[in-house]
Amino acid sequence: MLIHFLQLLILFNLDYLEFRFFYKERNLLIDIFIQELAAIEFEAFEEEKEFLKAFVAKNNFSETKFQLLTLKYKHLYNSYKEISHPFQNWNKKWESNFEIININQFCSVRASFHLPTNKKYDIIINPKMSFGTGHHETTRLMAKELFNYELSNKSILDFGSGTAILSIISEKLGAINIDAIEIDEQVNKNALENIKINKASQINVITGTGKDIPNKKYDFILVNINRNTIIKEFNYFLNSIRSDSVLILSGFLYSDVNYISKFLKKHNLKIINSKMENNWALLIVKFF
Ligand SMILES: C[S@@+](CC[C@H](N)C(=O)[O-])C[C@H]1O[C@@H](n2cnc3c(N)ncnc32)[C@H](O)[C@@H]1O
Structure with a gap:
């Protein structure tokens, strides 16, 4: 599945490359582009207001396939930039970034290092390596x-x-x-x-x-x-x-x-x- 980058890094201790594609406008073709990137081993995607982040393990990255795909979809974005993410202790980073989530007015999800919430269902999840x-x-x-x-x-x-x-x-x-x-x-x-x-x-x-x-x-x-x-x-x-x-x-x-x-x-x-x-x-x- 297309999962978030930090969760991906926790699962696999690898060096990752990030490609940031700056949209012309967000349209449905971006979803197809994401699927095609997934087919050439990209594993995680995050969308910001004006750009798409796509992540691939350095080991799995094929420059040739990537170039073909970026050429095919070049009408969707103005430019892209590459960012390298060498392996580090992402689990620590993920845990320290874990913010309390409100599922709805009755239910929150937090880690055990957070203070209890006042929700009826105050769920505690310490995710470690898990989704x-x-x-x-x-x-x-x-x-x-x-x-x-x-x-x-x-x-x-x-x-x-x-x-x-x-x-x-x-x-x-x-x-x-x-x-x-x-x-x-x-x-x-x-x-x-x-x-x-x-x-x-x-x-x-x-x-x-x-x-x-x-x-x-x-x-x-x-x-x-x-x-x-x-x-x-x-x-x-x-x-x-x-x-x-x-x-x-x-x-x-x-x-x-x-x-x-x-x-x-x-x-x-x-x-x-x-x-x-x-x-x-x-x-x-x-x-x-
Ligand atoms: C997207 S996570 C969902 C976790 C949780 N249920 C949730 O909703 O957040 C999918 C989980 O399914 C597990 N999984 C993947 N393929 C599976 C399979 N064939 N049988 C059982 N579990 C599988 C993965 O290891 C992962 O923990």
Whole structure:
């Protein structure tokens, strides 16, 4: 998925190159440009008011492919500049930059070094190497969405659970029997710490992928992962839903919604609502 630069640096201890493209104007072609950059190994993107930042690991950078692409899209920007980011202790920087996030009027997310907030749901996440703090649009979209349902006694599958933020919020909203599945064992160690610090007790953390989802049906399935992983793992999600289950998907750009919508239709599923924040999408999906 297209993740934020600091989160990327925490995941991979590498030297990175940043390219800053100064827009002529922000239009939808920029999303296509981003996708093409992603196809030549760019891993993170951040948009500012007047420019796009695109990041690539120095090891993976191909000057030839980059030149071809910048030529193809040169009508989109006035100029670009290259900035080098040698490896440093980004985790420290990320942690020291971690600002409290307000999900909504009832819920905030903070690290344990912050003072408690006065929100009813004062969630503590110490992310270490993991994704899921509420700083990314997709996590915020997912977390906010949870407040639109009556979750009391509902079962949850949190697929690609990262810090376990969505599982923790779900439990605070009354959910029980929460399975949090995450491919990365280190990330799960962090999830367990977050679960403990938030005094959650309904969350079963599983290291694995789609094939490791317990063989049962859930009331809600939460998936915040990139488009291709959603599609790759989709048959496993299908096994886990009943006719009245709600599937909440995010982790992709709004420009991907059409593609995903066609894919869902083939499985007799339809999008009943959608949300967007800064070009990132969230879809609420049910059976026809
Ligand atoms: C974008 S993060 C979402 C984290 C958190 N759920 C949130 O909403 O912020 C996606 C997570 O899925 C994990 N992941 C990627 N592919 C996976 C797979 N096939 N099966 C399980 N987890 C996967 C990644 O390691 C990452 O922690």
